[in-house]
Amino acid sequence: MNCLDFRRGVFANPLQLDAAAREHALACAACAEFLERQRELDTKLYDAIRIPVTDGLADRILVAHNLRRRGRQWLWALAATVVLGAGIAGLAPTLYGHALGREAIAHVQEEPQSFSIVARHASDLLPAALAAQRVKVAAAIGEVTYAQICPMKDFKARHLVVATEHGPVTMLLMPEDHGWRRRSVTAAHGMIAITIPVAKGSIAIVAANEAQALAVERSLVLS
Amino acid sequence: MSPLQSILSSSRTMRFEQVVRAYANDLFRYLYWLCRDRALAEDLVQETFARAWAAWEDQRDERAAKAWLYTIARNEHARTYEKKRVDIDPDADLDAILARDTPDPGLAIDLRKAFGQLPEAFREPLLLQVLGGLASSEIAAALGTTEEAVNMRISRARKALRNLLEGAPARERTRETRP
Numbered sequence: 001m002n003c004l005d006f007r008r009g010v011f012a013n014p015l016q017l018d019a020a021a022r023e024h025a026l027a028c029a030a031c032a033e034f035l036e037r038q039r040e041l042d043t044k045l046y047d048a049i050r051i052p053v054t055d056g057l058a059d060r061i062l063v064a065h066n067l068r069r070r071g072r073q074w075l076w077a078l079a080a081t082v083v084l085g086a087g088i089a090g091l092a093p094t095l096y097g098h099a100l101g102r103e104a105i106a107h108v109q110e111e112p113q114s115f116s117i118v119a120r121h122a123s124d125l126l127p128a129a130l131a132a133q134r135v136k137v138a139a140a141i142g143e144v145t146y147a148q149i150c151p152m153k154d155f156k157a158r159h160l161v162v163a164t165e166h167g168p169v170t171m172l173l174m175p176e177d178h179g180w181r182r183r184s185v186t187a188a189h190g191m192i193a194i195t196i197p198v199a200k201g202s203i204a205i206v207a208a209n210e211a212q213a214l215a216v217e218r219s220l221v222l223s
Numbered sequence: 224m225s226p227l228q229s230i231l232s233s234s235r236t237m238r239f240e241q242v243v244r245a246y247a248n249d250l251f252r253y254l255y256w257l258c259r260d261r262a263l264a265e266d267l268v269q270e271t272f273a274r275a276w277a278a279w280e281d282q283r284d285e286r287a288a289k290a291w292l293y294t295i296a297r298n299e300h301a302r303t304y305e306k307k308r309v310d311i312d313p314d315a316d317l318d319a320i321l322a323r324d325t326p327d328p329g330l331a332i333d334l335r336k337a338f339g340q341l342p343e344a345f346r347e348p349l350l351l352q353v354l355g356g357l358a359s360s361e362i363a364a365a366l367g368t369t370e371e372a373v374n375m376r377i378s379r380a381r382k383a384l385r386n387l388l389e390g391a392p393a394r395e396r397t398r399e400t401r402p
Contacts, residue, residue, distance in 0.1 A: 011378035013352065013359065041385060046353050048334040051252055057265065058247040061272050062240060187245050190289070190356040208356050 006031050014038045015115060015208070016167040022143065025118055032118055039116035046112075096179050101186025101193035103153055104204035108170050109189060114146045114161050115168055121147050126171075129158055133175050134199035136221040142169075157204075166212045175201035185210065199223050239279055242288050243272055249354060250296050256350055257300045267303065271296040290361040293351060297365055337387040345380035348373050 001020045006028070009021045014035060017025070025032045108114070121144040127137050145168070146161035155176035162169050181202060186193045194205045194213045199222070207213040247268060254271075255264040274295050338346060351362045359377075363370045 008378060011381045012374040013377070016358075038381065038385075041381075041388070042353060044330060045334050045338065045384070048331040049252065049256060049338065049350065049354055051255055053248040053251050054261075054265070057251055057268065058244045060265075061243050061247055061269055064269055065273060065276055187241070189245075190249060209358075 003028060003031050007034060010035050010038050014042055017163070019165055022118075022145075022163045026120060035118065036116050043112045043116065097181040097184025097195045097197075098186045100174075100177070100179065100181060100195045100202060100204060101184055102188050104170075104172050104193045104195065104206050105186065105188045105191045107150065107152065107157075107159070107172065108191065108206045111148075111150070111159065114148070114159065114170065118145045118163075119147075121145075126160060126162065129160070129173050130203075130220070133173060133201055133203065134223045135203065136223070137219055138221045139219045141216055141219045162216070164212065164216060166215055167208060169212050169216050170204075170206040171216065172204040172206065173201075174203065177202040185213075196220075196222070239276060242275075242292070246289060246292055247272070250292060253293065253350060253354055254296055254300055256354075257297075257347070258303070263303070267296065267299045270299045274299070289355070290357055290365065293355050293357060293361075294365045333388060334384075337384050340387060341380050341383055345376050345383065348376045349380040349384075352377055 001024045003024075006021055006024045009017060010031075017035075025035050123143075125144050125147060126141060130137060142162040142164040144160050145163050146159070148159045150157050150159040150172075152172070152174065155174060158173040160171045160173065162171060179197075179202065181195060181197045183197065184195050186195070190208070192207055192210045192213050194210075194217055196203045196205070196217065203220070205213045205216050207216070250271060251264050251268045254267045255261060258264055258267070271292060275292055338349075341349070348362050348366060351357045351365065352359075357365070359370045359373045362377075363373045366373065
């Protein structure tokens with residue numbers, strides 16, 4: 001790939017570069033800088049166009065369409081009590097999984113620079129970090145372009161951005177998470193998080209869409 | 224209604240509620256940037272979800288639902304313009320942007336102005352990609368065009384935006400935007 005083709009690709013979508021473009025960015029300093037500037041500009045554009053929304057918009061929509069039922073509240077309360085009482089053992093791990101998924105998505109959104117920084121890391125960084133959680137990699141996932149240790153709510157996570165063939169995917173490796181969780185798929189703010197309990201802690205895979213996240217999940221072998 | 228029907232109906236409602244909560248705000252923003260009127264944008268979001276609920280199918284996956292909602296929203300906006308002419312004041316949203324807790328409100332204004340100067344055919348696909356997070360194929364479906372045309376328009380939009388910003392004279396942004 002030459003510089004012109006690379007820059008065309010960056011203008012079309014700086015977050016969805018194919019393997020040839022990612023390789024070019026690693027080899028050409030000028031194009032890597034061009035990419036970084038474009039990603040910074042996109043982050044700023046995103047901030048500029050995300051105008052404030054009046055509180056309670058979703059609630060107003062649901063009320064307007066009569067989807068938040070105001071009547072028979074006692075019946076719903078009773079049903080909720082029965083469901084909670086009978087199924088808490090089954091439901092709670094899923095709820096905790098969703099909570100972790102939402103936290104993972106919020107963390108990724110708070111760290112937009114994780115996508116703009118493209119750095120070269122040791123090729124065994126990801127397999128080694130996963131091995132520490134007793135997870136193996138069945139198929140190559142991609143190159144790590146960003147690696148940080150980040151504080152989450154209750155523990156620290158290894159925050160990795162991996163350039164996969166389907167685009168950048170964030171992996172939060174959380175060996176210190178001892179929460180009672182089940183595999184969960186959570187959607188929030190236009191992103192998808194798949195949280196997976198593993199032998200040591202949890203892993204959250206955060207991507208722009210479910211297909212991207214699933215592709216990474218399928219590359220993992222849990223012990 | 225049988226107990227089974229009741230459970231299915233409840234599941235359908237819960238699923239729809241999740242989608243409303245996930246996408247209402249960004250759909251509002253998308254519609255706002257199309258019509259530049261907060262009240263109208265909220266009406267259009269309401270209409271979008273009314274139509275979505277009427278045609279709701281449980282088997283829609285998350286990604287398909289999102290692209291589908293943006294398409295409905297776009298159609299609702301177009302329908303409004305068919306009914307009446309809506310006047311746009313390009314600077315009407317300045318207060319809204321200033322009200323946001325942005326690290327650099329001056330840059331946000333420059334970006335918003337530059338974004339507003341883009342031809343609509345370039346601005347809308349860029350909006351769907353940056354704000355909506357849609358893939359080129361989904362944007363092409365929503366706009367009724369090809370993926371290649373979408374990529375070309377988005378490329379031109381980014382290039383123009385970059386030229387507008389980098390060509391603009393530097394100024395002291397934060398001081399200028401706060402009294």
